[in-house]
Amino acid sequence: MTGFAYRGGVLHAEDIPLPAIAEAVGTPCYVYSTAILQDRYRAYDKALGPLGVRICYALKANSNQAILRLFAEEGAGMDVVSDGEMRRALAAGVAPDRIVFSGVGKTREELVAALTQNLAQINVESREELALLNEVAGSLGRRAPVALRINPDVDARTHVKITTGLRENKFGIDIEHAAEVYRQAAELPNIAPQGLAVHLGSQLLDLAPYRDAYRKLADLVRALRADGLIVDNLDLGGGIGISYQAGETPPDLAAYADIVREILTPLGCHMMVEPGRSLVGDAGILLSRVIYRKHGLSRDFLIVDAAMNDLVRPAMYDAWHEILPIAEPAPDAECSAVDIVGPVCESGDTFAKERAVPPLTDGDLLAFSQAGAYSAVMASTYNSRPLVPEVLVQDSAFAIVRKRPTFEEMIALETSPPWQKD
Ligand SMILES: *Cc1c(COP(=O)(O)O)cnc(C)c1O
Secondary structure, three states, X not given: OOOEEEEOOEEEEOOEEHHHHHHHHOOOEEEEEHHHHHHHHHHHHHHHHHHOEEEXXXXXXXXXXXHHHHHHHHOOEEEEOOHHHHHHHHHOOOOHHHEEEOOOOOOHHHHHHHHHOOOOEEEEOOHHHHHHHHHHHHHHOOOEEEEEEEEOXXXXXXXXXXXXXXXXXXXXXXXXXXXXXXHHHHHOOOEEEEEEEOOOEOOEOOOHHHHXXXXXXHHHHHHHHHOOOOOOXXXXXXXXXXXXXXXXXXXXXXXXXXXXXXXXXXXXXXXXXXXXXXXXXHHEEEEEEEEEEEEOXXXXXXXXXXXXXXXXXXXXXXXXXXXXXXXXXXXXXXXXXXXXXXXXXOOOOEEEEEEEEOOOOOOOEEEEOOOOOOXXXXXXXXXHOOOOOEEEEEOOEEEEEEOOOOHHHHHHOOOOOOOOOO
């Protein structure tokens, strides 16, 4: 597997030297590697396929059509959290019976859309949603295929902003109430409860929370069945982490599969997982150029042409992204600590503080690594900076899979009210 590596002193994406992409597309831009995307999907398939677990890519991590098509060709289903994501999955050729609709706040319109498209399953997160879905399904003359998302009250031990499986989080139905709500769901005329779902949070580096949550889930399945209820489907969530920096070891998928085999396989349910980050995170970089190396009193700043609007994770989650110079530093290159910042008018527009980097100066190219997940999808046009383009590489070919909008296109989205003179 090729991915991102130095060759002849230059960082390559597969067989493409990154300066060639900078030249053709301009910076900043995201660059994705097909080989890494396929590798990560196939690793899941290898670990979980033999257990009959279906892989439904959580496309909120990266919803570019080219990436969705790539996973669809590998045989993936999709986990969507909005009408827009559902439309993206359908547009990429994913069959509706391979799409699951998750999310804590689905609107009436979204429930109508999910039912009208005949999606495989709607993961319901509250009694209130269940009542609305029952009403909507009735008005459409349908029975809604439902899994209840359970909040197992398990600490995922990840960043507070991406923990979802604790009682105080907004997600899912508290495990204490789950049996009662499942029973109520089974009595509703337009709801067909078919199973349970959990999702503990994101960037989990430890498998213990999965073991705890899946044990609780298995107990719940047995209790529901003892009550005569049908529980056929289990959605095991996503959340497996990746290595953003040295010392972070991602969980082993074979060990994860062992947990599933031991705790859940005996229940004989259809199972699916919803990984996002672990399928795409390693497969992308954000390519950027140094505008100025500004000499400050206390330290130097590398002011780069990417900013928080292009990659918000450092500002939003204090996330760490490794910084790779595109020209390979000499082995004896002396590193010095710099702040790496974007041009946006916010102090939060900082990618790294006092980061030791080899000599980099005006005009040099660099890459932020592990930028395939929750990166391009969170980009905005703040400061009227055009939405950052995306490029997909496969072997010695590359293609722009989302172009940089022109300023005219950006301005044309806005219209003047009739009372203003032109
Ligand atoms: C975000 C999300 C996922 C994917 O999480 P990752 O950490 O990216 O694997 C899966 N399921 C649900 C319900 C989600 O909200």
